[in-house]
Amino acid sequence: MTDHHTGDGHEHEHEHPDGAVRRVLHALKPHSHDSATAIESAESSAGAGVRAAWISLIGMMATAAVQLAIVAISGSLGLLADTVHNLGHAITTIPLLVAFRLGLRPPTSRFPYGYRRAEDVAGILIALVIALSAALIVAESVGALLDPRAMTNTGWVLAAALAGAVGNELVAVYRIRVGRRIGSAALVAEGQHARADGLTSLVVVFGVVGTWLGFPRADAVVGLVVAAAILWLLVTSARTIVRRLMDGVDDGTVDSIATVAGAVPGVRGVGRVRARWTGHRIEADVEVSVDGAVPVRDGHLIAADVLAALVRQVPHLHHAVVHLEPADGMARPDVPVT
Structure with missing residues (x-):
């Protein structure tokens, strides 16, 4: 049996420019054996995952800061709840960062395959948080249907909700794109989590619009629809993570x-x-x-x-x-x- 590890020391059969030009081109655009697949090493892909997690964490914190400032001006308790929810999402980024770091540790006699499965464990935790988000939205929506609550400072609330929706969607797009590029189901799940938070903010948007149009239960109805959408995101994310935990691979x-x-x-x-x-x-x-x-x-x-x-x-x-x-x-x- 022949056991081979990948690495960066294998030979290249294509030609490169000589001297300083070659070094500059390599630094600006690292080459690969096959430009069509642009395969990354384990270290570089893990680094991309860590970078994506940190950048998106900063983006979420900036979004939450904007919302907190508007909460201080408007005094909206509903908006405060949405902001706290977004801050809670930021905290779930920490297990993902820990998982990427663990994945870079070398194998040991106790863990001869290394620690990369920590990503999948983090993905399960993220899926559970997404499920909790859907459950909270359902509970809030049912409560609002039974007992509609008046909304004040609607202009400020709308501005903050839109900031939350846009900020979370930008984070979601970035995380999902990087996660799919490096093959990280956990990072994709975190992107879906950000998208779920953006949808939660949209519930507030529709609540404001409904209040303006004389339909105080609009946010409750939309909340139930959004909860269904979040559950679909949960199924999509969890299916991939569970399949990987069961040693399943993609078709083909x-x-x-x-x-x-x-x-x-x-x-x-x-x-x-x-x-x-x-x-x-x-x-x-x-x-x-x-x-x-x-x-x-x-x-x-x-x-x-x-x-x-x-x-x-x-x-x-x-x-x-x-x-x-x-x-x-x-x-x-x-x-x-x-």
Whole structure:
């Protein structure tokens, strides 16, 4: 069995400009083996996740600061509740930051696969907070339906609610985009959480508009609709996180690995292929058949070529174990290995 780790020390076959020009171009735009997939290393993708979490945290705190200032001017208790909710969301960013940091720690004898699964644990916590948000909105909406409350300082409340909706949506778009790029389900879930908070702020907007139009229960009705939308976001986020905890991968991932490995020169066939997410990176093991007469050194080189092709062409792949079998003794992929 040949066990290979990815790294930045593998050879590049394409040419680069010489001297200082090459160094400047590399610093401004780090290259990859395949510009179509722009695959990042585990360290750089984790760094992108940490950066996204910090930037969005600053954005949320700025939004909350604007809302708090308007709360001080307007004295709106409803707006204060919405602001406190947004501040609570900011706090949930901390477990995500801790998870990204843990993921960078090297494996140990107790945790031989490392700590990247901490991201998925953080994702479960985020999903629970999203569920709590939906439950609170339902409770508030039902209460407002049964006992409509007068809203004061509606102009200020509207301004703060719009600030909350826009700020949270900007954070959501940024987090989801980075999360999908680096393959982090937890960061995508945090983006969905920000989107849920933005929808919560929209409930306040519709409440103000309803008050102006003479429909004091408008915010309650819209709140129930928004709660349903948040529950849909919850299902979408939780489904991905739970699938990863169950070692599931996206459709087509295993087929893609098999196709890439089978196209490497010297590979006669591909047997069992397995893959799973660990945090925002994929680990895989692949059985490939080669000519049984090739020397061990040549077989090792073929295995190295398989790994290089997988790293170059399969997004988010970080680690692969390539197992060689003689072509005439290849185990069938549908027969369990005991």
